[in-house]
Amino acid sequence: SPAKSSKPSAASTKALEQPSQQQDHQRRRQEFKTVPPGQRLEDLLLPPTQQQFSSSADIHRQKLQILELCVKNVFERRIADAKKSLKAVKRDLAHRSSRLRLVDLLNDMVVARGMSTLDQQQFEIACELLVQALRFDAQHEEWLCALRCLPLLERLRCQLPCQNSTASLELQASMTEEVQACTAWSSEAFWHWAFSRFVQTQLCDYYVGRLAEWKPDEPVDPSATALDIVAKVMQHSEQLSTAELEELKKIEEETVESAAKHFIVILAALRMPLEPAKRRWAGGGGNRRDVGVSELSSTNQG
Missing domain, CATH: 1.25.40 (Serine Threonine Protein Phosphatase 5, Tetratricopeptide repeat)
Known part of the structure; x- marks a missing residue:
C-alpha cells in the first residue's frame, strides 16, 4: 500500500505556533513602555551622552x-x-x-x-x-x-x-x-536704550571708584549690577555732607550732558550719507534742512 503522508496535522501546527506568538507578544511588551501616571516622557528617554555635548x-x-x-x-x-x-x-x-x-x-x-x-x-x-x-x-x-x-x-x-x-x-x-x-x-528705541546703557556704564564706573575710596574694606563685587551699586551709594550718601552731595549731582549732570553730545555726533555720522543726492530734505526756503538718509538709499542697501 502507498506510504502515508508525513504532513503534520492542523492541531499540531497550532500547538507549534502558540509558543511563537507568546514570545512575539512578550517581545512587543518589552519594546513599548507605557508611561505610568505622574512620570514624564522625558524621564524615559535616554539623555544625550557627554560625548555629544563635548563634540558640539x-x-x-x-x-x-x-x-x-x-x-x-x-x-x-x-x-x-x-x-x-x-x-x-x-x-x-x-x-x-x-x-x-x-x-x-x-x-x-x-x-x-x-x-x-x-x-x-x-x-x-x-x-x-x-x-x-x-x-x-x-x-x-x-x-x-x-x-x-x-x-x-x-x-x-x-x-x-x-x-x-x-x-x-x-x-x-x-x-x-x-x-x-x-x-x-533708524530706530528711536535703539538710541534711547543705547544712551541709557552708556550713561549707566559711565556712572557705575565712577561710583565703583568712589565706593573704593569710601569703603576700602568692602570691595565691590565685579558681578554687581547697576542697582547694587546705586543701593550702596544711597546707603553711604547719609554720611556725606551737603557740599559732597552737590558735587555728585554735578558730576551726574555733566556725565549725561557729555553723553548726549557724544551720541549726537555718532547719530549724525551714521545717518548722514556722503552723497547729497541720497539725503532726505525737509522744509523749504531758508528752513530747508538735511534730516538723514533717503528712503531710496535705504532700500537700495538691501
Whole structure:
C-alpha cells in the first residue's frame, strides 16, 4: 500500500505556533513602555551622552578659533589667508556668540590697541564682517551687537589715495553706505536704550571708584549690577555732607550732558550719507534742512 503522508496535522501546527506568538507578544511588551501616571516622557528617554555635548562644544570652539584667526590675518595684512576663511566666518555670524566675539575682537584691535587706520583691503574685509554681523543682529531683533559697534565705528578708518595727488582721503566706517543701512540706526528705541546703557556704564564706573575710596574694606563685587551699586551709594550718601552731595549731582549732570553730545555726533555720522543726492530734505526756503538718509538709499542697501 502507498506510504502515508508525513504532513503534520492542523492541531499540531497550532500547538507549534502558540509558543511563537507568546514570545512575539512578550517581545512587543518589552519594546513599548507605557508611561505610568505622574512620570514624564522625558524621564524615559535616554539623555544625550557627554560625548555629544563635548563634540558640539568642540565644533563651536573651533569656529571661534577660525574667526579669531581671520581677524588676526586681516590686521597683520595677510589678506589672502583671511579671504580663505571669510565665507565660513560670515556664515557662522548667524550665531549670537560669534557676532559678539567678532565685535569684541575688532574693539580690542581698533580701540584698545589703537590699530584704527587700515589700508583699503583690510578696511573692506573688516567692514564686510561688521555689516554681516549687524544684519544677523537685525534679523533676530537684537541690538547688543549694534551697541558694542558704536565705539568701533567712530575710530575704524581707511586712507584712500587720491588720483594725481600725493594726498589721501580718510574714510570712516560710519560713513560707508553698507554700515549706514543698518536698521538699528533708524530706530528711536535703539538710541534711547543705547544712551541709557552708556550713561549707566559711565556712572557705575565712577561710583565703583568712589565706593573704593569710601569703603576700602568692602570691595565691590565685579558681578554687581547697576542697582547694587546705586543701593550702596544711597546707603553711604547719609554720611556725606551737603557740599559732597552737590558735587555728585554735578558730576551726574555733566556725565549725561557729555553723553548726549557724544551720541549726537555718532547719530549724525551714521545717518548722514556722503552723497547729497541720497539725503532726505525737509522744509523749504531758508528752513530747508538735511534730516538723514533717503528712503531710496535705504532700500537700495538691501
